[in-house]
Amino acid sequence: MIYSMTGYGRCEIEENQRKVTVEMSAINHRYLDINMRMPKLLAHFEEDIRKIIKKKVARGKLDLNIYCYSMATEDIDIIVNENICKGYIEGFSKIAETFNIENDMKLSHLMQVNDLITIQKKSGDNDEVMATLTKALETALDELLVMRLREGEALKADILQKTEGLNKLIEAISSRSYLVVDEYKRKLEARIASLLENVSVDPGRIAAEVVLFADKCAVDEELTRLKSHIVQLVSILEEDGAVGRKLDFLMQEINREANTIGSKANDYTITKYVVSLKTEVEKIREQVQNIE
Template identity: 35%
Template sequence: MLKSMTGYGSSNLENEEYTINTEIKTVNSKYLDCSLRLPKLFADKEIEVKNLAQKILERGKVYINLNYVSKGESISELAVNQQLVSSYYEAMMNSAKELNAPTNDIFRIAMMQDNVFIEKANEEAIESHWKAIYQTIEKGLLDCNEFRKEEGKALQNHIENCLNAIQKSLAEITKIEPRRVEKIRQKLEKNIESVVSSENFDRNRFEQEVIYYAEKLDIAEEKVRLKTHIDYFLKELKKESTSGKKLNFITQEMGREINTIGSKANDAEIQHFVVEMKEELEKIKEQTLNVL
């Protein structure tokens, strides 16, 4: 069964300590491309989340939107980097004395410097909250994966309808083809009779020419190969797991056979069905780009 790369999932968790809302959106992409913003306290967990997304969703452009609010006591608090403040203060005081500058505002200026205030975290609380966040993200990803499966069913139905349309056109071409040889015969006979007298008309030579053109314009092999590719495609669709890349490759092979039939047919009626097959094949190509 097919699985789409377009998906949506969400998961929420709320208690007296925190509120966590996770929203997952995915679209097609050749590889896994994960867009994620975590709260500063959990910034070091980004790789862990990306590995989880890789495991569940495999590939695609994945947008993970996380909203986390701590309700209880803060799991981190601000502290002063005393050593750094002392260094700033001493350096400024020494410079002020050397330059005979006022020193009454130096402490305030030292406290305004970069990295003076540091965030001290409650590691136990952070680990507990992260476990809940991780589980919420995991549930959101699993929900998104189920959505992808449902989308895959719709994709499969659409692709099968397109393949059926191609098969119908191929069947119509098979019906038309016998009349094509007779048309070639009549056309050749008319052209030859217009330039030679009936007494000099070489019936054997004429038959040879008909056979030559019939063989040159023969599309029997292309029809057989196209049907084989269609059967192979349908077989892949019914597998438990199949690759969008593989399906796309099969469509390329189908396209080659359809194009060859069109170039060799030399028949307006057949060309009409060739155009219809190309149109349906383009629809399939578009859909396979969204298959996982």
């Protein structure tokens, strides 16, 4: 199966008085680059999160957002600043005594004092939190992979269709290459005849020149390698896992062979075929850049 590197996944799970939301989006990247944004209280889970992602994703720039809202009592610490509380009580009592007024201080008065009570969030039960987080993360990952697979299959179909065009161009170049030498021989004989009307020319010299030309512009080896590369391209598209780098390298080799044919052919028709060939190769290469 072929996977694209672009996709999106989201999951929200609420259990044990906690709500965990995971959102992730991925785009093309040469390697796996994971960018996380999450509450500090979950920071100690980062390495575990990376391990889960790496089991299912090999390449791509992945942006991960994790939100966690908890009402679980074990996730909250209520801290009373006893020194402030004691100071206010003593202050009220001193005022009442000094000015001979009734001390009607109540708890509600103390609750209005800044910094008297501080509520701090804790990571809570690590096992429970991680279990909920793992469920949300894996579900979001599965959704991401479904989208990646759907786009990957579309890329595969498009590339296979374009390889048919490559094969047709390769066959056209191959058929034309056999005619180039004969055409060169005819043009050479006609030119010599027009320049040296009454002078006989050794056929062996003409044959030697033709052989030299044929050797110089021969593209049989390049065509054979091109055909082999196309077969390999189709084969790789049937493999499972991350194949994007293999395909990218193979497209570089195909482009190199096309360039060599263009520089050796010495024929206008073949040059036109090579331009079309390189255009199709570049289109496939652009698609390959999206494959994991």
